[in-house]
Amino acid sequence: MASSLLRAASRRSKTSLIPPLSGLDPNLSVWQRFMCSNVRHGERRDGIGGFDLSEYPPDKIRNFSIIAHVDHGKSTLADRLLEVTGTIKKGLGQPQYLDKLQVERERGITVKAQTASMFYRHEPTNSNYLLNLIDTPGHVDFSYEVSRSLAACQGALLVVDAAQGVQAQTVANFYLAFESGLSIIPVINKIDQPTADPERVKAQLKSLFDLDPSGALLTSAKTGLGLENVLPAVVERLPGPSGKPDHPLRMLLLDSYYDEYKGVICHVAVVDGRLRKGEKIESSATGMSYEILDAGVMNPELKSTGVLYTGQVGYVVSGMRSTKEARIGDTLFHVKSTVEPLPGFKPAKHMVFSGLYPADGSDFDSLNHAIEKLTCNDASVCVSKETSTALGMGFRCGFLGLLHMDVFHQRLEQEYGANVISTVPTVPYIFEYSDGSKVELSNPATLASNPGKRVTACWEPTVIATIIIPSEYVGPVITLCSERRGEQIDYSFIDSQRVLMKYKLPLREIIVDFYNELKSITSGYATFDYEDSDYQKADLVKLDILLNGQPVDAMATIVHDLKAQRIGRELVAKLKKFIDRQMFEITIQAAVGSKIIARETLSAMRKNVLAKCYGGDITRKKKLLEKQKEGKKRMKRVGSVDIPQEAFNELMKVSNVK
Structure with a gap:
């Protein structure tokens, strides 16, 4: 019934004025009536490319982002908002519409932040609004994508799972938005689940973030329950952009991607002024100038409008062909105008x-x-x-x-x-030599042994890790962090059942298998997030892997002195399993400097030279075996060893085991 009303509403909107919300069937739910009304409003499009963006001054624009922990329903909520505004049709296309990469579909995660512009009719004020939605990743590794997205926003929807409550990445994303000065609307999602406890989540939001519990929106993005309150709250509770339409053009370059036919397509936020197709712009970072070949909005696909106004988020095609020209965080402005470059945002720090x-x-x-x-x-x-x-x-x-x-x-x-x-992943270290010089190394193979230039001190990067777990798993988690050379900073109860712990940990101790082991010992209930901290002094040594006496630079790694012998033994044992046997003997060794700390020998494949000997004198058999032995020695001197990719993958798992 609802679908037939949608079709009827769509036909009426093309031939007549939009009927009031009260004109719909009173038997429909609030959610169905709300959606039908906005589908009709969403089809009133005119102007260049279907939209007249001049009707949307900064006070009629809302730029907001959706931030949350992994799997709390960000992408599903984005789907429902796109359907409510008629941007995409309900039931058509794939779920999680904005997750477009194959890797995102396979893993069920958001990797790339995506922008979509929506046209929304706000019934209480009888006004049309342009809403720019940015769906962000939730995993800790992609917090850089979140920081870029927040640079274009004035507000954020903080989505929290009604059953799981506040998680580690929820905390991290809240503080990212808070430091950016954004207005935050808490959204408690998945209230339709049997284990949902919205009141407990409200108490967590109050105690951790000091957010007013009465302002939290209760929704279920899967069923549509409560979604009729989200967009009105965005319009009423979030501010519009503060740009100046009469000032010279200033655009912030948020993101870019490469198109085979158009070249580099830049996602931009117009902070001040106005941009039109055919105008020439200049880059503040590179000093290069370009002509605007196309401009428009993402709705959610590229929709050309030929113009972008103050406060709007869209795309620009300027003929960039080199990937080095599109510098994220750059300020773009009209040629021959003088403007103050925008501050951009926090640059990525490679871990x-x-x-x-x-x-x-x-x-x-x-x-x-x-x-x-x-x-x-x-x-x-x-x-x-x-x-x-x-x-x-x-x-x-x-x-x-x-x-x-x-x-x-x-x-x-x-x-x-x-x-x-x-190769085996490493972190950046700082080494100080006997002559007082310091050098930062990200590749262990470049740390050469030089008798005249001895290493006197080493520093390794650390992180501040936030771990949220049920209280019954506190003991095993403290043991795990202690084994990884962690130092406890904070320990507090979120509520009667969950604990928030903060640890200072060496980065190299957590980059490979720490998260998997944390999940294992807490039955999957732990959440983990980290932020980079300072460097600390440590006793570090370079561990080399030698095959037949020759070091393999791609397998060199930096380890703590106390763990070197154990890790060396496990590395050579793993390599023995994954390196194929050759026609000559292979010696696998682990060494720290000139000292061999572990060794395994992979025996040679050999032909059965005694197969033709049926009885006879034993000296004949010995002669054949000695001849074969001499031949093996010669092969060993000239032989080369093939190392499969599986061996490198296994080394990643060994380097940080307990």
Whole structure:
């Protein structure tokens, strides 16, 4: 019945004025009547490309973001808001409409922040509003995407699961929005679940964030319950942009991605002034100028309008062809005008470094091309070229975390068909030498042993970790953090059942398997988030892996002195399982400096040279075996060892085990 009313409402809206909300069937629910009304309003489009953006001055614009912990319903809520405003049709297209990457669909996570412009009719004031919604990731590794999104917003919807309550990333995202000076509307989602306890969540919001519990919206994005209150709250409780329409143009470059036909497409927020197609703009960062070839809004696909006004968020095509030209956080302005550059936002800090090499050395150029394109879509990755004696030419890449690194590798393979080998992830260290000089290293292989230049001190990066767990798991979590050289900073109860703990931990102790082990010992109930802290002094040593006496630079790693021997033994044991046997003996060793701390031997494959001996003198058999032995020695001197990618993957799991 509701769908037939929707179709009827759609037909009427094209031929007549919009009937009042009260004109709908009174038997419909509030949610169905609300949605029908906004579908009709959403079809009243005119102007260039279907929209007349001049009707929306800054006081009729709301730029807001949806922030939450992983799997608290951000993308589903975004779907419902797009349907309410008629931006997308209900039931058509895929769920989580704004999650467009294949890796996002497969993993069920949001990796890339997406923007969508919605046209909404606010019934109490009988006014039309332009709402720019930005759906953000929830995982800790993609907090950079969240910080970029918040730079274009004046408010945020803080979504909290009614059953799970406040989680670690909820805390992190709240403070990101709070530091940006945004107005925050708490939304308690999934109230239709049997285990939902909205009152408990309201108490958590009050105690942790000092948010007024009476202002929290109760919703279920899955069923549509309570969603009729969300957009009115956005209009009434969030401020509009504070830009000046009569000032010279200033645009903030929020994001960019590469299109095969149009080149670099930039997502921008117009802070002051107005932009039209055909005008020339200049970059504050590079000094280069461009002509605007196209401009418009995301609705949610690209919709050309030819113009963008103050306070609006949209896209610009300016003919950029190089990925290095689109610098995230840059200020764009009209050529020959003088403006004060915008402050931008907090730059990305790379927490994990790893080497990327083509599986086939001849594919270096194609891998270089693929990484260039992908880094335009993901500006939070830093890339520099390097050479390994074991793997040839490749790249040293910096990532925001392990999941970020894994997603980057998966996108390289899925979107560009690249076949890559990745090395053991490391973190940036600072080493001080006997001559007083200091150097920051992200690649352990570059830490060469030089008798005339001895290392006298080392510093490693640390993080402040926030862990929220049920109270019955406090003991195992304290033990885990102590084993990882953690120092407790805070311990407090959120309510009678849940505990918030803060630890100062070395970054290298958490980058590989800490999160998985934390989930394991807490039966999946723990949530974890971290922010970077300062460097601290530590007893660190370089652990080398040697194959037949030759060091493999791609497998070198920095470890704590107390753990070196144990990690060395486990590394060589893992390698023995994954390296294929050759026609010659392979010696696998772990060494700290010139001291060998662990060794395994992979025996050689050999032909049965005694198969043709049926009885006879034993000296004949010994002669054949000695001859084979001499041949093996000669092969050992000239042989090379093939190392499969599985071996590198296993080394990642070993480097931080208990």
